[in-house]
Amino acid sequence: MSDIKIAFDRAYAAIAILFLMMAQGSLAEEDDSLYQISTIGALMQGVYDGTMTFGELGERGDFGLGTVQALDGEMVAVDGRFYQVKSDGVAYSLSDSMITPFSVVTFFDAEETINLGGRYNLSELQGYLDNSLESDNLFYAIRIDGTFDYVKTRSVPAQEKPYPPLEEAIKGQEIFEFHDVEGTVVGFRCPDYVEGVNVPGYHLHFITLDRKAGGHLLDLEIEDASAKVDSISGFEMDLPENKQFYQADLSDSQEEELERIESNPRE
Ligand SMILES: [Zn+2]
Incomplete structure (x- = not known):
């Protein structure tokens, strides 16, 4: 009887350890993964109908x-x-039931803080980070909290069907400028090989500290910034299951158009 009980106890212990290992393994994976819905190429082609809710994205x-x-x-x-951040420049809370056609998220877990002594504009900041980040071939999530001397952002108005391509849509963008503003820069550096899939x-x-305004970052000026960085080696992507995505022509990565869209198309 006791021999059988010991054997059972051992079996339970072994199973418990196995489950613990599995749980840890999956957590580690989740922590270190970039998740995106749709592709930047599809967004550029005007695939603005989403299939995923922000509730699902939040998971x-x-x-x-x-x-x-x-x-x-x-x-x-x-x-x-x-x-x-709508085209009025105001940041609104998104409800779980609202839908996204393109988003990129991760569970942010800063591994490293990069201190940038001195004054930087956006391209100088990016250059400094380029030299500081270990690999060109990993994904990095980047977060900068601080007081910014200057921030320039944009947002775009909602589009109507038939949807125009992104380069056309952003001709209606609104530009916002902030001076001496507290806030958070949120984003990613992706490897060059993601062309067509991501940026x-x-x-x-950018979003202000009170979370009331922000937008797609076009420029900034900051002194003595510190950037929190999370390196990411996992990648997961879901594609929109709708006709618009199925029928989009994604054969061209459109890298020049993308560069114009992501930087400042008016300059
Ligand atoms: Zn953006």
């Missing part, structure tokens, strides 16, 4: 960026909260 990350159904503004996710290089959004 895949607490930090990131993207846009909202019908390209209605710039999305910023920070500390597990999802915001929509190679930096894609950053």
Whole structure:
């Protein structure tokens, strides 16, 4: 009887350890993964109808960026909260039932803080980070909290069907400038090989500390910044299951158009 009980106890212990190992393994994976819905190429082609809710997206990350159904503004996710910066420049809380056509998220877990002594504009900041980040071939989530001397953002108005391509849609963008503003830069640096799938290089959004305004980051000036960085080696993507996506022509990665869209198309 006692021999049998010991054997059972051992079996239970072995099973318990196995489950613990599995749980830890899956947590580690989840922590270190970039998740995106749709492709940047599809967004550029005007695939603005989403299939995923922000409630579902929130299960895949607490930090990131993207846009909202019908390209209605710039999305910023920070500390597990999802915001929509509309073309009036105001950041609204997104409800779980609202839908996104393109978003990129991760569970942000800073591994490293990069201190930038001195004064930087956006391209200088990116250059400094380029030199500091270990690999060109990993994904990095980047978060900068601080007081910014200057921030320039944009947002885009909601589009109507038939949807125009992104380069056309952003001709209606609104530009916002902030001076001496506290806030958070939220975004990613992706490897060059993601062309067509995501944005190679930096894609950053901004939200003020009171979470009331922000947008897609076009420029900034900051002194003595510190950037929190999370390196990411996992990648997961879901594709929109709708006719618009199925029929989009995604054969061209459109890298020049993308560069114009992501930087400042008016300059
Ligand atoms: Zn953006």
